[in-house]
Amino acid sequence: MAKLNLVEAINLALAEEMGRDERIIVLGEDVGRLGGVFRVTDGLQSQFGVNRVIDTPLAEAGIVGTALGLALGGLKPVVEIQFMGFLPPALDQIICHISRYRNRTRGRHTVPLVVRMPYGAGIHAPEHHSESIESILAHIPGIKVVIPSNPYDAKGLLISALRDPDPVMFLEPKRIYRAIRQEVPEGEYTVPLGTANIIRSGKSVTAVAWGAMVREVMRAAELVEPEGIAVEVIDLRSISPLDDDTIVQSIKKTGCGVIVHEACRTCGMAAEIIARINEKAFLSLAAPLERVTGFDTIPPLLKLEEHFLPDVFRISRAIRKIAQF
Numbered sequence: 001m002a003k004l005n006l007v008e009a010i011n012l013a014l015a016e017e018m019g020r021d022e023r024i025i026v027l028g029e030d031v032g033r034l035g036g037v038f039r040v041t042d043g044l045q046s047q048f049g050v051n052r053v054i055d056t057p058l059a060e061a062g063i064v065g066t067a068l069g070l071a072l073g074g075l076k077p078v079v080e081i082q083f084m085g086f087l088p089p090a091l092d093q094i095i096c097h098i099s100r101y102r103n104r105t106r107g108r109h110t111v112p113l114v115v116r117m118p119y120g121a122g123i124h125a126p127e128h129h130s131e132s133i134e135s136i137l138a139h140i141p142g143i144k145v146v147i148p149s150n151p152y153d154a155k156g157l158l159i160s161a162l163r164d165p166d167p168v169m170f171l172e173p174k175r176i177y178r179a180i181r182q183e184v185p186e187g188e189y190t191v192p193l194g195t196a197n198i199i200r201s202g203k204s205v206t207a208v209a210w211g212a213m214v215r216e217v218m219r220a221a222e223l224v225e226p227e228g229i230a231v232e233v234i235d236l237r238s239i240s241p242l243d244d245d246t247i248v249q250s251i252k253k254t255g256c257g258v259i260v261h262e263a264c265r266t267c268g269m270a271a272e273i274i275a276r277i278n279e280k281a282f283l284s285l286a287a288p289l290e291r292v293t294g295f296d297t298i299p300p301l302l303k304l305e306e307h308f309l310p311d312v313f314r315i316s317r318a319i320r321k322i323a324q325f
């Protein structure tokens with residue numbers, strides 16, 4: 001079995017599904033000849049031709065609006081937004097139309113499209129290239145929001161997204177695009193949307209993360225292990241729908257939890273997760289729930305980025321704090 005990184009796993013999922021389903025087309029800025037800024041769509045245009053892998057003008061609202069029309073016309077478009085920071089012009093199409101077509105037509109029309117986008121900080125990129133605004137997407141009813149943390153899940157989640165009848169936002173943590181290699185099977189397999197994964201079991205503290213933060217949380221869990229703190233790590237994989245059952249079951253076992261995300265603190269996903277734990281497992285809590293997050297500021301440049309992003313130090317400090325109760 002080949003060991004692939006995240007970029008290669010996503011590329012493989014696209015190539016395999018495009019081979020199986022000729023309704024799938026790819027469109028976005030520089031996705032064709034160049035193969036995308038991060039080379040995620042590398043080779044697809046030469047394999048499937050210019051009618052199925054389309055270089056578009058620099059106009060996010062136009063690209064996503066076009067994809068909506070193509071989806072309603074019977075195709076399965078996969079849009080690449082070059083960086084999540086350039087998503088806002090397309091939010092009008094996503095919020096006002098794509099997310100509501102099923103509801104607007106009383107289920108007669110669905111919108112089977114996928115919007116892929118690199119997101120998150122950690123690669124020393126300038127403004128608009130480090131955004132992590134997943135909670136804005138999670139706030140929109142009618143779309144699914146998926147974030148893989150490793151190559152195996154990336155391929156399986158993307159195949160599920162491509163086969164889903166409804167719109168899926170597929171967020172790619174670019175900080176780990178090439179940082180992890182993992183055995184990824186050839187051929188089809190799926191990872192279900194809306195299902196979290198317990199990637200490390202423990203009885204002391206529950207830690208919830210997604211995307212690039214999963215790796216940091218795993219490092220923190222290993223750091224505190226010799227101190228007698230056994231951390232259960234949940235990789236959320238989908239932030240909408242949110243698999244709160246898995247989180248609640250874990251909290252009932254450990255009695256305390258920390259949620260880690262690199263997005264800004266205010267109205268980030270941690271706030272929603274903490275609210276759900278309060279609703280469903282408050283009486284099992286032995287300590288206040290903690291969150292370790294980015295700060296309420298634009299992701300800063302270069303070295304300051306290291307202070308903005310939750311790291312092993314900040315995460316392990318939060319874990320120790322709640323484990324003491």
Ligand SMILES: Cc1ncc(C[n+]2csc(CCOP(=O)(O)OP(=O)(O)O)c2C)c(N)n1
Nearest residue numbers: 029030058059060082083085086087089128
């Ligand atoms: C709204 C928005 N979307 C995407 C980008 C990312 N981006 C930066 S340069 C570039 C290519 C621009 O190509 P072109 O307009 O031909 O200008 P040239 O590279 O020739 O100067 C893209 C897509 C951006 N800066 N702004």
